[in-house]
Amino acid sequence: MLDEAVKLESLPEAGGEPERRVRDRGATERAILAAAKGLLAEEGFQNFGINAVARRAGCDKQLIYRYYGGLDGLVEAIGADLGTWVKDRIPEDTGGMFLLTYGDLMERLSLLLLDALRNDPLMRRILAWEISENTEQVRRLSEARSKALALWLERMRGSLAPPKGVDAAAVNxxxxxxxxxxxxxxxxxxxxxxxxxxxxxxxxxxxxxxxRIVRGVYG
Amino acid sequence: MLDEAVKLESLPEAGGEPERRVRDRGATERAILAAAKGLLAEEGFQNFGINAVARRAGCDKQLIYRYYGGLDGLVEAIGADLGTWVKDRIPEDTGGMFLLTYGDLMERLSLLLLDALRNDPLMRRILAWEISENTEQVRRLSEARSKALALWLERMRGSLAPPKGVDAAAVNxxxxxxxxxxxxxxxxxxxxxxxxxxxxxxxxxxxxxxxRIVRGVYG
DNA sequence: CCCGCTACTCACCGATTGGTGACAGCGGGA
DNA sequence: TCCCGCTGTCACCAATCGGTGAGTAGCGGG
Structure with missing residues (x-):
């Protein structure tokens, strides 16, 4: 048996920080996911890797492999989290306006989407990622984002039908x-x-x- | 004093390829630039680095440092090359159409730009690069591309003035x-x-x- | 013919990457 | 009480990265 006391003393700053992370798998998993999302939002996909995420989460990268099955699983978890994006950005009312026409609706939707994306660095980074890479993991993330966007549009649209004679899907x-x-x-x-x-x-x-552009097409 | 024959024999595939690169600095510089552009266009900016360019150019990376002063200089050279983009894509005539209105012009310009970008992988990669990274080298490349685009638009526009009452710069x-x-x-x-x-x-x-969108704003 | 200049190659450096196996430590169940 | 399993840590691996210093190979002018 080896001398444990010596080994403990040899640790850097042993006992310097009283808060030792408690053993809580759930908390660690959440910390990893939060670290991944934060890292992606702040630094972009360029330096997004196992080592960086583990460093930010303050744990060993081995845990990412264990709990998420590597970066792919972690990215997938981020994608699943994107589902919450929708409900956070659905205003209860129409902002005091009556949306009588499809043009009214699309004008409002366009501006809302513009603001939403402007204030959402994570979504922006994912968007940039989609455009720059075409790997399987990005494709799945892209799908999740696309689905969230489609759901958001559908919810916002309500029962208003697009005018006939224009390919609303393409124009939109x-x-x-x-x-x-x-x-x-x-x-x-x-x-x-x-x-x-x-x-x-x-x-x-x-x-x-x-x-002006929206009004031009939809009147 | 050392035995050359033995040394030659020890080379892998010595004599297998009869075409030994001639000593021509200009040719090597051109090969490096072509390799860089091809690599960027085909693989994207993700795996764009000194090693990859040198590998593709079939020379040592040291030459890239010597002739271009590193990756930055090489990227700058690519940017300078982008100036030729404009003259290659200016059709001599207007395609048999008379561009009477600003709407005519912008409709045609939009479709031309769409096709031009669809057929230009290098430009696309640069565009994606601009959006994903904000380093100094990308910023300069972006500037070159932006300048080329602006020049192209100016040449194409001719003397046709945009309609009053609309912020043509923003709409465009x-x-x-x-x-x-x-x-x-x-x-x-x-x-x-x-x-x-x-x-x-x-x-x-x-x-x-x-x-439809262009016609909507510009009539 | 030889020498020197220049184009070019090679070997090496430290740092970082993704990935894996072994081990430590705590806690609950038998 | 002992032991097994889960959580977490650490050490190590090969590969690749950007970057540099030293040395080689070949052409041209004296």
């Missing part, structure tokens, strides 16, 4: 594409196609242009 | 954002906001929606 996809790219460009470079996207005044101009 | 930025995001989403996931972007039929629908 183009509009959503514009919103997503504007937000991504703003978050990284602060501009898009020469249009500055920094100050709130910039965003007012952008919102106005977006409204 | 939104439209360009939509185009860029659609192309990026198509290249990675094959869809955007539930809209499939794979077959040519998909793209026809998208183009129609885009035209």
């Amino acid at each position: 996809a183009v509009i959503i594409a514009a919103i997503q790219h504007l937000v991504l460009a703003a978050a990284s470079g602060g501009q898009c196609a020469g249009l500055s996207l920094k100050t709130s005044k910039d965003w007012e101009k952008t919102a106005t242009a977006l409204k | 930025a939104v439209i360009i954002a939509a185009i860029q995001h659609l192309v990026l989403a198509a290249a990675s996931g094959g869809q955007c906001a539930g809209l499939s972007l794979k077959t040519s039929k998909d793209w026809e629908k998208t183009a129609t929606a885009l035209k």
Whole structure:
């Protein structure tokens, strides 16, 4: 048997920090998931890896393998968490407006989506990830995000039907594409196609242009 | 004084490939630049590094440091090369159409840009890079791309003035954002906001929606 | 013919990556 | 009380990364 006392003394700062992590698998799992989401949101997918997540969670990476089956499972858990995105962003009322026409609806939806993405770094990082990589793990994350977005749109749309004669699905996809790219460009470079996207005044101009476009198609 | 014959024989596949690279600095520089552009276009910015470029160029990475001053200089050289992007994509005529209104112009420009980006993997990768990272090297590359795009738009616009009463700069930025995001989403996931972007039929629908949007704002 | 300049290659460095096996320590059940 | 299982830690692995210093190979001018 080896001398434990010596071994304990040889530990760096042994006893310096009184709060030793209690043995709680659930808490550790939550800490890992939170670390992963925070890391992805703050640093982006570039330096998103087992080592970085474990470092941020303050535990050994082995636990990530054990509890989530590696990075893939962890990413999948993040995707599952994305389901909560929807219910957090469904306003109870229509903001005091009466949405009589499909144009009213889409204008409001566009601006809401723009703001929601502007204030959601995690969603932005996932969006950028989707565009930059095409691996299986990203594809599944993308699917979860896409599903959340679709559900959100459906809930918001209510029973209002799109006008006939226009391919609303395609038009809306183009509009959503514009919103997503504007937000991504703003978050990284602060501009898009020469249009500055920094100050709130910039965003007012952008919102106005977006409204004008939506009104142009849907009247 | 050392035996060359033995040394030659010890080389792997010595004499197997008769074409030994001639000593030509210019050619090597061009090979490195071509390797960098090809690698970026095909593999994306994720695995874009000194080692990978040198491997593809078939030379030692040391030469990249020597001739381009490292990856930064190489990226800058790619950016400088982007200036040629403009002149390659300026059609001589207007495709037999008379562009009487600003709406005519923007509709045509939108579709041209859509196609140009769809057929330019390097530009797409750079675009995705801009959105995902915000380092100095990417910022400079972004600037070069932005400048090229602005020049292209200016050349194409000619002397046609935008209608009064609309913030054409903002509206056009939104439209360009939509185009860029659609192309990026198509290249990675094959869809955007539930809209499939794979077959040519998909793209026809998208183009129609885009035209409808442009016509909506600019009449 | 030889020498020197230059293009080029190689070997090595420390750091970091994803991944695995072994071990320590606590706690509950037999 | 002993022991097994679960939680957590640590040490180590091969591979790859960016980066550097030293040395080789070949062409051209004297």
